Amino acid sequence: MNSPLRVLVLWFPDWPLRAALGAPPHPPTALIQANTVVACTASAREHGVRTGQRRRIAQGHLASLRVLPHDADRDERAFLPVLNLIEQHAPGVTLLRPGLAVLRARGIARYHGGEAEAAEALADILATAGFPEVRIGVADGPFTAEIAARGLAPCTVVPPGGAREFLSPYPVQVLRDEQITGLLVRLGVRTLGEFAALTPLDVRDRFGEHGARLHALAGGADSRPLTPRPPDPELARSIEFESPLGGTDQVAFAVRQTADAVMLALGDASLVCTEVRIDLTDDDGGVFSRSWLHPTCFDASDLVDRVRWQLEALAAESAKEPVDEARAFGGIVAVRILPAAVDDAAHHQPGLFGSGTDERLHHAVSRVQTMLGHQGVVTAAVSGGRWLADRQVLTPWGERTVPPRDPASPWPGSLPDPLPAEVFLPPRPIGVLGADEDAISIDERGTLSQPPAQIDGAAVQAWAGPWPVHERRWTTGGGKRGHRLQIVDDRDRAWLVFHTGERWWAEGRYR
Incomplete structure (x- = not known):
């Protein structure tokens, strides 16, 4: 750290x-x-x-x-x-x-x-x-x-290096995590000093990465970066077209000078842009806004690319809507580029011996994205949910990742850590058989018809479960429901499977 x-x-x-x-x-x-x-x-x-x-x-x-x-x-x-x-x-x-x-x-x-x-x-x-x-x-x-x-x-x-001693007498509640602090109090750990005295490895094993972060805070090790405040709105630049432009390349070509003007305004203020918001106005007066992030800082060509990608995404979304509900996507009459977060340009000057690894990586990924399209390169994030497929969120490179469901919220019935290393999308059918090679069923009370003996053609060495999962039971049809099992076969493969209806499905596999 x-x-x-x-x-x-x-x-x-x-x-x-x-x-x-x-x-x-x-x-x-x-x-x-x-x-x-x-x-x-x-x-x-x-x-x-x-x-x-x-x-x-x-x-x-x-x-x-x-x-x-x-x-x-x-x-x-x-x-x-x-x-x-x-x-x-x-x-x-x-x-x-x-x-x-x-x-x-x-x-x-x-x-x-x-x-x-x-x-x-x-x-x-x-x-x-x-x-x-x-x-x-x-x-x-x-x-x-x-x-x-x-x-x-x-x-x-607080003198330099004195954070741990200063924080020691404060109650663990100042960490503002009710779940972890409540457990700490029940374990007899009531102050930050007592929490910081625990072994970091034990804390990480018991509470995960988030608990390790809180443990570091309790010990005075706080390296959270400062997020720059929003910049002056006068840094924004816009362009209006006499007649609506319908082509993506037309709009991208037309905003090149606007992007250059934004970079000149930032340069005059000795700033660089790390987040930008682009507003597209169509001929019906509709405004389509989107924020874009950058691992280092934007240049003019990056801004033009984001305008192009935003137009492509907008056209794709319009094409997906039903014909009787679709709102006709007209031509673009105005584009506004607004720096949403800036930083001191001195923090982004190249080093004496050239650019760093992160910057080279970003340029390489951006080139690949330019060749494959906006959706060609994605980053992964964890979302909330009970099913493994619901917990994976893939976001195009450069966009802000906002999980559709809060992963910190309670999800009764969700799978605890450790999670499977491989998730099957969609879940693949799998055979779970008993000793007589008949398919195993589960009744409404969660009782197996017989213990599992075979899975995917291999002998079962150990198993645990079943655990019920029932989502949206108030909806028509009762929502998605099933029972999960964890099974280890004689090939040292650990499976996460679930039973719904009359079939078994492999949801993930541990490695």
Whole structure:
């Protein structure tokens, strides 16, 4: 893991309430989302109201509690002027969430003569601007700095290398993972120091990669990269056509100068673009938007390629729709290219001896994608789901991967780790026979007609199950249902099979 950056975190307590009600003090008030308290005033906390409570419980503590709906967009709009104010005195600020911002400490600390002096200077500036409640923490990495900012002191500086000692007495709940922290508490691990004292290999084996990440945070090893804040909208460039253009190559050729103009604007600001949003407007006034990511940074030809790919994808989607429901895809009358995330150009300068491995890899993959088409090169991600096929998401290279189902959500009936190394798409039919070579069946109670003795022509050495899986049982027909088994044959192959109807299917195979 890389050495953590020294960062400075600014925390504005109860920001959603500040955005909704203005400067404190406030009467007892709670903001509600999905019938749950997401923020409450200090006057409400004095009566027992807490974040995370159900609305009726909060009102039970205080009958006169004022309840307002929470608006996340309002929080962001209200925090933008604060970010601009910080940016004027400390360039490079990054928004973590409304009310919480982070920036690298090195530059501003050198300017003010030290980290504590820089934090005090920023606190004075914000207090003069009407934000005296700000709390500032300086530490190794955003996680430790945020914990420091949430202390009682206006400014808290954790010395370099002191993150582990500083975090040690804090409860594990500050990691904000109810599932893992709940299990840790039941195991008797109640503080970050006790969690950090566990062997990393044991933590990884028990909790997986996510648990290992939390274990690193508990020990003060926070190397999370800072995500640049959205750039100035003035960097965007657009072009309008006198007559609609219907051909992909026509539009791509027409936007070349626009792409060059975007790169010139970024160059004048000493920035590079790492994420771009492209808006296509057709002759009926419809706007088709899509965001594109880049592993390093875009150049003009990359932007033109993304416009072409977006048009091809749009045409393909229109062709898939039924004729009686399809919306006629007209010609394009305008294209807008908006840099959605930028970074300092100095971070992307080529090294003394040429470009790095990642950049060469990206250029090679991009060339292959240009030859094979937008869908020719894909990256894989894990999605939520009970069936293995549902958990695989393939996204074209360069696009943001957004799983259609949250993998962190509970999925009762899903397969626990370790997962099969090979997944059959679609599942392939397979024979699971008993000792008398008759097909095995499973009744509604999940009872096998006889133990499995053969699978795919091999003898069964061991087996486990069955486990029922029943999805969408409320739909017409009862949804997809079946029973899973894990079977090991005498050829040292481990199978994941399921039985549905009267047939057996191989869902995956372990290696």
